[in-house]
Amino acid sequence: MTLELISQARIFDGWQRTYSHQSAATGTTMRFAAYLPPQAEAGPVPVLWFLSGLTCTEDNFTQKAGAQRVAAELGLMLIAPDTSPRGPGVPDDAENAYDFGLGAGFYVDATTTPWSAHYRMRSYIEDELPELVGASLPADMTRQAISGHSMGGHGALTIALRNPGRFRSVSALAPIGSPMNCPWGEKALTGYLGPDRAFWREYDACALIADGARVPELLVDQGAADNFLTSQLKPELLEKACADAAIPLTLRRQEGYDHSYFFIASFIEDHLRYHAEALR
Numbered sequence: 001m002t003l004e005l006i007s008q009a010r011i012f013d014g015w016q017r018t019y020s021h022q023s024a025a026t027g028t029t030m031r032f033a034a035y036l037p038p039q040a041e042a043g044p045v046p047v048l049w050f051l052s053g054l055t056c057t058e059d060n061f062t063q064k065a066g067a068q069r070v071a072a073e074l075g076l077m078l079i080a081p082d083t084s085p086r087g088p089g090v091p092d093d094a095e096n097a098y099d100f101g102l103g104a105g106f107y108v109d110a111t112t113t114p115w116s117a118h119y120r121m122r123s124y125i126e127d128e129l130p131e132l133v134g135a136s137l138p139a140d141m142t143r144q145a146i147s148g149h150s151m152g153g154h155g156a157l158t159i160a161l162r163n164p165g166r167f168r169s170v171s172a173l174a175p176i177g178s179p180m181n182c183p184w185g186e187k188a189l190t191g192y193l194g195p196d197r198a199f200w201r202e203y204d205a206c207a208l209i210a211d212g213a214r215v216p217e218l219l220v221d222q223g224a225a226d227n228f229l230t231s232q233l234k235p236e237l238l239e240k241a242c243a244d245a246a247i248p249l250t251l252r253r254q255e256g257y258d259h260s261y262f263f264i265a266s267f268i269e270d271h272l273r274y275h276a277e278a279l280r
Helices: 059-064 068-074 121-136 151-162 183-193 197-203 205-210 229-233 235-245 261-278
Strands: 004-011 014-022 029-036 045-051 077-081 139-148 169-173 218-223 249-254
Touching: 014 059, 014 068, 029 059, 029 121, 045 121, 045 151, 045 261, 059 077, 059 261, 068 077, 068 261, 077 121, 121 139, 121 151, 139 151, 139 261, 151 169, 151 197, 151 205, 169 261, 183 197, 183 229, 197 205, 205 235, 218 229, 218 235, 218 261, 235 249, 249 261
Parallel strands: 045 077, 045 139, 139 169, 169 218, 218 249
Antiparallel strands: 004 014, 014 029, 029 077
């Protein structure tokens, strides 16, 4: 499996690049963004994965978060995958809804038709892409961290909980705390996995924690003026699950902030420094 360089730009003495490759997991051409800090020219550097939210591609975090300046200072490689398979033959929501289908892979391996043929983002993010990054880029895969926003926050939390010991640190910005208990998650999990809620538990951070999964600690930022706060994100459910399991959770409710990339840009430096400390 080989990478094709689609674009690159010099930024803060590093390189912002977009790559594509053929994916065995999804059966499609996939794209991801990679920021290589200047330290990568001297050898492998630690990796921070950032998983984006609904409607996003690999470009949203790359172009809107403003993370490269601090990543260059800290020597962090930033990997931002796409949020779903795309291309000819990849099904989309019948009504072109934003919260299912293209741009809304929910980081699951679908088991229902027609989604199961291509919507295998769990296998792609957990297995295929890390192997490719480790083999093709100057990445120190012994030092990995993971973060994400909204649907991507859900992805970061569940991937870390299912892979204990892989990530030295985990954080999220406005994550979907319990997809089993919100409209976005119920729609996606029903569509991709079917109606049996028992199969949903491995894709719900609160359920994984209740079932015994653990991470050393969590950092979560949540905008208090987020219009999805009470209906979709429900950080209080994650807060309770962590408290019940004695997982140290730093949950910062940020007054006046919404769900947008203005919120992410305001706090991404804190998250990068948090991860860099753990990756030292």
